[in-house]
Amino acid sequence: MTRNRYYQGPPSDHFDGERFSNPGLPPAGNLSLGAVLKWRLSGSAARWPRSVPVDTARPDARVAGIRVTMVGHASLLVQAAGVNILTDPVWSPRVSPFRHIGPKRVTAPGIAFDDLPPIDAVVLSHGHYDHLDIDTLRRLHARDAPLMAMPLGNDTIVRQGVAGARCVAGDWWARIALAEGVTSTLTPACHWSNRWPGDARMMLWAGHWLDSPAGSVWFVGDTGYGDGRIFAQVRDRLGAPDVALIPIGAYEPRALMTAQHVDPAEAVRIFRDVGAARALGIHWGTFQLTDEPREAPRDDLAHALAADGIPAQRFVAAEVGHAYDLAPPPGTPPGTL
Template sequence: MARNPYYDGPPSDHFDGTRFFNPGQASTDRGLRAMLRWKLAGGAAKWPKSVPVTPAKPEARVDGLCVTMVGHASLLIQAAGVNILTDPVWSERASPFRRVGPKRVTAPGIAFEDLPPIDIVLLSHAHYDHLDIDTLRRLHAAHDPLMAMPFGNDAVVRAGVPAARCVTGDWWDRLDLGGGIATTLTPANHWSNRWPSDTRMTLWSGHYLSTPAGTIWFVGDTGYGDGRIFSEVRERLGAPDLALIPIGAYAPRWFMAAQHVDPAEAVRIFADVGAGHALGIHWGTFQLTDEAREAPVAELATVLDAARIAPDHFVAAEAGSVYRFG
C-alpha cells in the first residue's frame, strides 16, 4: 500500500488510512483514458489572452463585512476589523511549473503591495489553483498570517514555508482563529493532489466563518452529488449570511460533475443552505475546463431568472469589485 507523506491518522468514514474519499458519492478519480477522451475531443472554447481589470485598493480595516474579489477562489474578506484571504494565488500560472500550465487571464483584483495587513489565510485544498506556495511565501514574509486548512495540507505548506503558522482540522472541526473569528471545516465533494502519486492524500473542505460581522461560508471546490452535505451545513451551522460558491470550471459534465458544480447546481446549493446572499467565484481567471469564459455568468443569470431569485442576491464576482454587506 502507498504511504501517505502528508497525514498519519486513524481511519474514518472519509479516510481509509491512506487516502481521503467522499462517502457515498460518485468517484472523482479519472484515469488517463478519460483524460485523453476529454482533451482529444477538442471541445474547449477559446478564451481571451487577457481581460482588463481595475484593481481595488482596500481600506486597512473594515468594521462591518466587505469582500473584494481577487480572482478565481482568492477573495479578501474584511470582517469586524479582521482581514482574511481565501486560497490566495497571485502567481501567473496555476501549476507546479513556471512556464507550463493554466495561465492567468485576469490580473489580481488587488495588487499584492496594496493588500491590507493579512491576519488569516484559509486554504481549502492542495490543488495548484488554490494552494500556491509562492504566494504563501510572500504572505508569510509580509504579514505572517495564521493559516487554517484541512488535514495534510499543513505538510505541503510547511515544506515550502517552514515557519508558517498552521492550524488544521477534519470535517466539522471548529478552529478558533482569534479576534472573535472561528472557522468550521465543512465537507466538500472533491479530491486533491500535488502529483499523480499523491491523489487524495490531503483532505479538502470548505470554511464556515463565524465573525462578529456575520457568517460567511467559503464553499471550496465541490460537486453537488446527492446534495446531502449542503443541507447538513444548514442543519449544523445555520444559514450563512453570505456564501462564496463556485460557478465555473464545469465542462464537460461527464468529466467534471463529480468534482465541480455548474451554475444550476450552485443555485441549488444557495437554496439548500438558505444563504442570505452569494457571490459566484471560481470562474474567469484560469481556463481549466471547456466552457467559454463568460458562460458561467450567462448561465447563472438564466438559472436565477427561472428560479425567480433576485439577481442581486447571487452575483458573479468580478476581479477588483468590492461587495459590502450590512
C-alpha cells in the same frame, strides 16, 4: 504501513487510513490518463481571450462590517469585523507545478499584492495548484506571518514549502480560531485533491464557515453537488450564512466535471439548500481549466436565478477587482427567500 506522506491518522467514514473520500459517492478524480488526454485533445474547449482588463481595488485597512473583494478565481479578501482573511490566495501567473507550463491567468489579480491590507489569516480549501500556491504563501508569510488554516494533510505541503509557516489543520467540522472573535469551521465538500499523479486524495478538501461579530461568511471551496446531503448538514449544524461564496465555473464537460465541480444551476441549489441571505459566484473567469466560454458561468447563473425566481442581486457573479459590501439588508432575516 501507510503510503500517505501528508497525513497519518485514525480511519473514519471519509478516511480509510491512506486516502480520503466522499462518503456514499463514487471517488472523484479517478479519471484515467487516457480519458484526460482524449478530452484535452478533443478540441472542445472554447477560446478564451488572452487577457481581460481589470480595475484593481485598493482596500481599506480594516472594515467593521462584511466586505469581500474578488482577487480572482477562488482568491478573495474577506474583511469582517476588523479582521482580514484571504481565501485560497494565488498571485502567481500560472497554476501548475511548473513555472512555464499550465493554465495562465487572463485577469491580473484584483488587488495588487503590495496594496493588500495586513492579513491576519489565510484559509485554504485543498491542495490543487489553483488553490494552494506556495509562492504566494511564502510572500504572505514573509510580509504578515498570517495564521494559515486548512484541512488535514495540506499543512504538510505548506510547512514543506513555507519555512516557519503558522499552520493549523483540521478535519471536517473542526472549529479553528483565526483571530479575536473570528473562527473557521471546516465544512465537507464533494471534491478531491492531489499535487502529483500518485498522491490523489491523500490530503483532505473542505470549505470554511467563517463566524465573526459582523456575521457569517461561508467559503464553499471546490465541490460537486453529489446527493446534496452535505449542504443540508451544513444548514442543520451551522445555520444559514449571511454570505456564501459559491463556485460557478469550471464545469464542462459535465461527464467529467460533475463529481467535482458544480455548474451554475447546481450552485443555485446550494444557495437554496443552505438558505444564504446573499451569495457571490466565484471560481470563474481567471484561469481556463475546462471547456466552457469565459462568460458562460456568469450568463448561466443569471438564467438559473431567473428560472428559480431569485432576485439577481442576491447571488452575483463576482467580478475581479470589485468589492462587495455584504451585510444582510436591514430587516431581512438570514436565509429568507
